[in-house]
Amino acid sequence: MVTPEKLLIERLAPAFAQVAGMPADPSMRRGRHADFQCDGALALGRRLGRDAREIAAEVLRYAVLDDVCSAVEVSGPGFVNLTLAPTGLGRLLAGIAADERLGVPRTARPETIVVDYSGPNTAKEMHVGHLRSTIIGDAAVRVLEWQGHTVLRRNHLGDWGTPFGMLIEHLLDVGETEAAHELSVGDLTGFYQAARRAFDADEAFRIRSRERVVALQAGDPTTLRLWRVLVTESKKYFMAVYARLGVRLTADDFFGESRYNDELPPLVEELAELGLLRESAGAQCVFPAGFVNRDGDPLPLIVRKGDGGFGYAATDLATLRHRLRDLAADRLLYVVGTPQSEHLAMVFATARDAGWYGAAAEGADGADPTAGDAGPPRAPTRVEHVDFGYVLGSDGKILRTRAGASVKLVDLLDEAVARAAATIAEKDPDLDADARAALARAVGIGAVKYADLSGDRRKDYRFDYDRMLSLDGNTAPYLQYAHARIRSIFARAAIRAPRVAAGPLVIREPAERALALRLLAFPDVIEEVGESLQFHRLAHHLFELATAFTGFYENCPVLRSEGEIRHSRLVLCDLTARTLARGLDLLGIETPERM
Numbered sequence: 001m002v003t004p005e006k007l008l009i010e011r012l013a014p015a016f017a018q019v020a021g022m023p024a025d026p027s028m029r030r031g032r033h034a035d036f037q038c039d040g041a042l043a044l045g046r047r048l049g050r051d052a053r054e055i056a057a058e059v060l061r062y063a064v065l066d067d068v069c070s071a072v073e074v075s076g077p078g079f080v081n082l083t084l085a086p087t088g089l090g091r092l093l094a095g096i097a098a099d100e101r102l103g104v105p106r107t108a109r110p111e112t113i114v115v116d117y118s119g120p121n122t123a124k125e126m127h128v129g130h131l132r133s134t135i136i137g138d139a140a141v142r143v144l145e146w147q148g149h150t151v152l153r154r155n156h157l158g159d160w161g162t163p164f165g166m167l168i169e170h171l172l173d174v175g176e177t178e179a180a181h182e183l184s185v186g187d188l189t190g191f192y193q194a195a196r197r198a199f200d201a202d203e204a205f206r207i208r209s210r211e212r213v214v215a216l217q218a219g220d221p222t223t224l225r226l227w228r229v230l231v232t233e234s235k236k237y238f239m240a241v242y243a244r245l246g247v248r249l250t251a252d253d254f255f256g257e258s259r260y261n262d263e264l265p266p267l268v269e270e271l272a273e274l275g276l277l278r279e280s281a282g283a284q285c286v287f288p289a290g291f292v293n294r295d296g297d298p299l300p301l302i303v304r305k306g307d308g309g310f311g312y313a314a315t316d317l318a319t320l321r322h323r324l325r326d327l328a329a330d331r332l333l334y335v336v337g338t339p340q341s342e343h344l345a346m347v348f349a350t351a352r353d354a355g356w357y358g359a360a361a362e363g364a365d366g367a368d369p370t371a372g373d374a375g376p377p378r379a380p381t382r383v384e385h386v387d388f389g390y391v392l393g394s395d396g397k398i399l400r401t402r403a404g405a406s407v408k409l410v411d412l413l414d415e416a417v418a419r420a421a422a423t424i425a426e427k428d429p430d431l432d433a434d435a436r437a438a439l440a441r442a443v444g445i446g447a448v449k450y451a452d453l454s455g456d457r458r459k460d461y462r463f464d465y466d467r468m469l470s471l472d473g474n475t476a477p478y479l480q481y482a483h484a485r486i487r488s489i490f491a492r493a494a495i496r497a498p499r500v501a502a503g504p505l506v507i508r509e510p511a512e513r514a515l516a517l518r519l520l521a522f523p524d525v526i527e528e529v530g531e532s533l534q535f536h537r538l539a540h541h542l543f544e545l546a547t548a549f550t551g552f553y554e555n556c557p558v559l560r561s562e563g564e565i566r567h568s569r570l571v572l573c574d575l576t577a578r579t580l581a582r583g584l585d586l587l588g589i590e591t592p593e594r595m
């Protein structure tokens with residue numbers, strides 16, 4: 001499917017090539033004085049040492065634009081301003097209206113993409129950091145799957161390590177049945193803190209806990225069985241949270257730290273053979289280049305502790321190696337908070353040094369361009385930290401309860417849904433209980449997700465119920481309402497939305513043009529977001545689209561118009577609703593038919 005940008009670039013490229021005497025690719029962006037602006041002549045002018053305005057004029061003599069543009073002019077220092085002709089616009093729009101995928105192509109280069117997200121810890125409450133990871137990761141999964149990639153969801157559950165000694169001993173103390181109950185209903189904080197208290201207060205408990213860790217690592221059957229109880233019950237609870245959130249994570253997506261246990265000894269062996277391991281304070285460490293502490297000393301990544309145990313870093317190295325080698329992933333995403341940036345950067349650097357990916361590995365993959373018939377060369381593997389900032393309370397500090405504990409994620413969700421329900425009850429008292437509950441859920445959860453995704457993820461954001469649930473501004477309820485309002489146009493008139501253009505679409509009024517251009521930009525936004533994973537750009541686009549629709553709806557009568565104008569406007573309405581629904585769905589947000 002062609003977007004206007006691509007169409008114009010297609011038309012301009014040969015003209016630029018002719019003037020430049022070699023292939024040149026003009027870039028196109030949204031213009032202020034026209035639909036689009038191209039600054040290709042400026043770049044070329046610099047390269048050729050010629051006046052950019054002259055080049056622009058020359059390009060326009062060669063370019064065939066008559067059938068797509070109604071106005072073309074050189075402006076300023078050599079910009080080319082382009083305004084699409086109504087017919088061209090109508091044709092492009094008819095194309096995406098007839099397309100199930102709204103003009104968004106399936107990718108020509110499908111990749112295997114591993115998304116590591118959520119990653120809560122067994123027998124520990126999920127906190128808002130896990131909320132962000134789960135929401136952002138889910139959006140990544142949705143966008144990339146929709147683009148046609150093979151996405152492998154990996155929930156890197158914290159299910160191994162020294163805390164399990166005390167957790168298992170505590171489980172024995174309270175009794176298995178009681179412990180299982182506490183965990184599955186979500187009293188993880190209580191459980192964990194009680195274990196911690198016993199550990200801190202009671203020497204005998206401490207000794208038992210340490211022995212238990214040894215038994216766990218040695219694979220003692222009884223200990224493993226008790227460990228499994230903790231993991232199973234915690235998973236049940238996490239699954240309940242995911243269901244509440246409406247994310248795509250399933251029970252099959254748990255790939256906990258423990259799964260990589262067997263790979264840890266060979267990992268250490270491989271790193272040792274490569275000469276990457278060094279002893280430091282009794283521990284086996286790697287020192288990837290470029291990482292130093294405050295004093296400028298090289299920073300260690302501890303692979304094996306002095307006591308022979310393995311930690312978080314060793315597991316992450318084994319996991320990464322597995323994903324690169326066994327899963328043959330093309331792209332690996334780690335949706336993890338910014339505080340773990342350095343840890344992940346060190347893990348990634350070590351993987352490069354070990355030759356698991358990067359220049360050395362790609363070279364060995366037969367990337368010789370002269371090799372010929374090996375098919376298109378594989379793009380280099382990408383390993384990315386999809387990082388995100390903190391969630392702040394209304395005081396601007398990291399979100400905590402009044403007692404100072406970290407806030408329980410489900411409490412936040414419940415509160416958002418309860419507030420949404422109260423508003424709905426007030427506005428629409430006749431709605432039956434089930435419908436009200438469903439709507440409250442869509443709005444409340446949608447609001448939380450949208451608040452998270454609509455800002456630059458790398459920045460901290462303030463958790464503010466009033467703002468996220470507001471019907472005005474860049475919020476989920478605003479967009480959901482915009483969508484429902486369009487659907488109600490069709491419902492009220494008892495007509496079905498026209499999908500296929502009966503004749504040419506008529507796009508004449510400025511407000512129609514503005515809306516049409518936003519609709520046509522959707523494919524490029526998706527493509528960009530699939531690369532950058534900056535979901536706020538999609539959110540922003542949807543907000544602009546809804547705003548453009550408001551402008552259109554205020555200025556252009558739909559049902560009261562006639563003939564092909566009425567038809568065109570109905571197509572614009574339907575296309576806007578579909579784009580809003582699809583865009584919000586890619587962010588994991590529902591779009592109720594009525595609000």
Ligand code: ARG
Nearest residue numbers: 116119120121156158316336
């Ligand atoms: N369980 C970790 C935490 O709560 C997050 C895991 C992130 N993923 C990873 N591969 N390290 O901080």
